[in-house]
Amino acid sequence: MNKFNNKLAVVTGGNSGIGYATAKELIAEGAKVIITGRRKDAIEKAAEELGAIPFVADQGKLEDIDLLKKEIEEKHGKVDILFINAGITGTLTSIENMDADNFDNVMNINFRGAYFTLSKFTPILHDGASVVFLSSNVATTYKPNSSVYQASKAALNSIAKTAASELAPRKIRVNMVSPGPTKTEIMTKAGLDDETLKGINEWLIDAIPLKKMGTAEDVAKLVVYLSDSHVASFMTGTEIIIDGGMIL
Template sequence: MKRFTDKLAIVTGGNSGIGYATAKALINEGAKVIITGRRKEAVEKAATELGAIPFVTDQASLQDIQQLKTHIEANYGKVDILFVNAGITGTRGPIETTSIENFDNVMNINFRGAYFTLQQFIPLLKDGASVVMLSSIVANMHSANSSVYQASKAALNSISKTAANELAARRIRVNMVSPGPTRTEVLGKAGLDPAGVEALYETLQEKIPLKQIGTAEHVAQMVCYLSSAEASFITGSEFVLDGGMTL
């Protein structure tokens, strides 16, 4: 029997990148997967390709989060796996010139949205369920020109550990996966052209001891492991997938 047969999984931001790869891996292991995203066409296209169930929602919108929760409760019942993946990098720049708009956009999706997605789904989580938050190695870094993104992931890690403590009595496990440089569409969405993206990857690769850039599939396999029975004694932990970059 596959690891997730008869399990229901929610993947936010599941129409591309890490979310898409994780939804695919969960489905291959037998799970019924609901993917969310802000763009109707993209979410429905991805769902058709994957064999997933689409739901259009913006993680930055509390109303959308509540509608997602209500829909799943009414149509599917309890949830076995919650992967809070949706996030953005925002615009890079020094603290001195960071705009309120950029600050709000990043925090509303990466932190506020993730926080209230977790909050809304706690009543729907089965006892023994798995929650995985997509964080980043930047949560423990303090590089110039990335203050808001770094802060959003550090805050996410903090509430994830608190949630692990609060939900332990129900055997609900909450863990974080923190990738390093990973090949996804996120840099293009941030405004870099393809040549600029490749140049950045080449530069980053030289800083990684394993001399390779991570893939969405690397993260997907870790999420699957943390959501499986094999990881039943793991909670409140952060798993770094960076090829040794932060050693």
């Protein structure tokens, strides 16, 4: 019997990368999975491939989160697994040259949107549910030209730990997964060309003791582990870094 039979999971940003891989793992383990994304064509295509339920929603827009919650409540009931995954890097630039639009865009999706996804979903989480935030190992690094992205993930970790404390009486566990460099589309979406990406990837691999980049599937398996109330029943408020030893 699959471990997530009769369980409802929600994965934000589920049309590609880590979100897609996690939805695939959850479905393989028997879960009914709702995936969200901003682009209708992309989210519907991914849902068809996966056997998931698509919902068009932008995590940066509170009205979209409200609509998602209402749809789930009316059609599916309560949620067992919530993977708050959607996020962007934004434009990588110095503090001196940062513009307010980029700052707001990154914070609205990575922090504000994630915060209010949990806030609005809390009443429709089953007691004993699992919440996992996708953070990043940059939450505890301070590299030049990445100030806003780093700060958004550090803020995310802070609220996740507070949520773990608040939701513990309901046996709802809240954990964080913080990947290092992972082969996904997020850097391409940041507007970097192939040559720049190649140079960054080579530099990153050189900085990782295991001398390789992670995969979306690596991260997905960890999210699924944390979502299992049997094997991870004593884990909450925990950040697991999965980065090949990069921050050693």
